[in-house]
Amino acid sequence: MLTCAGSPAAAGAGTENNASALARKGTTAIEQRRFGEALDAFTKALALQPDDATLCFGAGVAAFMLGQDEAAQTQFERALALNPDYLEAAVWLGDLHYRAGRLSEAIAIYKMTLRRSARRSDIEAQLATWSKEQELHDRLRDVRTEHFSTFFESLSDEPLAREVGERLEKAYERIGSALGSYPSERITVVLYTREQFSAITRLASWSAAAYDGRIRLPIAGTWQQPDELDRILSHEFVHAIVTRLGGRTVPAWLNEGLATVLEPFSAEDANAPRARRRARPELSTLDQSFVDLSRRDAEIAYSSAARAVQRLIDQRGVCAVVALLQDLGHGATFTSAFQHRIEIRYEDFAALARN
Ligand SMILES: [Zn+2]
Numbered sequence: 563m564l565t566c567a568g569s570p571a572a573a574g575a576g577t578e579n580n581a582s583a584l585a586r587k588g589t590t591a592i593e594q595r596r597f598g599e600a601l602d603a604f605t606k607a608l609a610l611q612p613d614d615a616t617l618c619f620g621a622g623v624a625a626f627m628l629g630q631d632e633a634a635q636t637q638f639e640r641a642l643a644l645n646p647d648y649l650e651a652a653v654w655l656g657d658l659h660y661r662a663g664r665l666s667e668a669i670a671i672y673k674m675t676l677r678r679s680a681r682r683s684d685i686e687a688q689l690a691t692w693s694k695e696q697e698l699h700d701r702l703r704d705v706r707t708e709h710f711s712t713f714f715e716s717l718s719d720e721p722l723a724r725e726v727g728e729r730l731e732k733a734y735e736r737i738g739s740a741l742g743s744y745p746s747e748r749i750t751v752v753l754y755t756r757e758q759f760s761a762i763t764r765l766a767s768w769s770a771a772a773y774d775g776r777i778r779l780p781i782a783g784t785w786q787q788p789d790e791l792d793r794i795l796s797h798e799f800v801h802a803i804v805t806r807l808g809g810r811t812v813p814a815w816l817n818e819g820l821a822t823v824l825e826p827f828s829a830e831d832a833n834a835p836r837a838r839r840r841a842r843p844e845l846s847t848l849d850q851s852f853v854d855l856s857r858r859d860a861e862i863a864y865s866s867a868a869r870a871v872q873r874l875i876d877q878r879g880v881c882a883v884v885a886l887l888q889d890l891g892h893g894a895t896f897t898s899a900f901q902h903r904i905e906i907r908y909e910d911f912a913a914l915a916r917n
Pocket of ligand 1: 797801818821
């Protein structure tokens with residue numbers, strides 16, 4: 563099933579035939595973020611012990627991280643069918659539904675869990691947040707274009723929703739053609755007031771928009787600035803493609819860098835005044851999401867990420883970057899996929915990227 567370059571050499575026959583050894587191998591691989599290996603180990607273990615809920619959960623976590631959401635959902639549901647008190651499986655399944663935009667399913671799973679859980683406060687807090695979001699979403703209406711559904715609350719925002727859909731269709735063509743990848747599933751976009759956006763995403767005030775399975779866009783101000791609206795929509799659409807291609811293990815610098823480089827008019831920005839800085843951060847410090855950074859650190863992070871990705875594209879072409887993402891989605895580790903597709907060791911590239 564897995565044909566990734568990062569798979570290890572086959573383990574000894576003893577390991578292959580022993581479900582608990584495979585489970586340990588899978589757990590270690592998850593701890594070390596080698597999710598392709600983890601999925602492989604748990605899948606083999608499940609072939610030996612199909613009724614073990616913890617193996618289903620392990621396979622589910624690995625599949626989820628690889629962006630294989632249907633497989634992950636099946637495994638979490640199997641884990642819960644085998645053990646209805648399996649809190650972690652319920653939490654991950656709820657999160658999976660939420661990120662897929664299935665808020666009512668996420669809420670139903672959490673409500674069921676709440677009845678069975680001793681750890682009530684976390685579950686209750688999340689449930690309260692999601693229920694508020696659901697209340698808002700029940701009031702929304704949407705306009706549809708070929709690939710996007712854009713939701714909005716107030717009738718006065720309908721023209722903006724139509725415009726957002728139309729601009730996204732243009733981004734779909736432009737970016738799809740640049741990356742050779744056109745998502746087939748419909749993408750949901752939600753327009754919020756700034757207050758609603760902050761309450762639901764809890765992102766820093768510098769955030770212009772977000773993608774977490776849906777494109778979430780605060781309306782304030784963007785309406786009057788068509789170029790800025792195009793930039794934001796195109797940026798978030800790239801995140802949607804990156805998640806579909808590469809799953810959830812793509813380093814933030816690669817994800818944000820690609821989204822920034824593919825923004826319209828991005829070429830001029832590379833040398834913009836705000837890109838001036840004292841020292842460039844190590845790429846390895848830019849693996850995790852930028853959302854918790856200060857505005858200033860975020861600017862440096864985005865500009866460093868864009869510069870690194872532009873360098874990748876200049877050296878190997880955008881297709882190599884797409885192939886790298888696909889390898890990650892198939893379970894390769896980042897360093898092996900990087901070396902395979904970019905033909906240079908990641909450490910060497912990262913060292914060069916500081917200059
Ligand atoms: Zn972004």
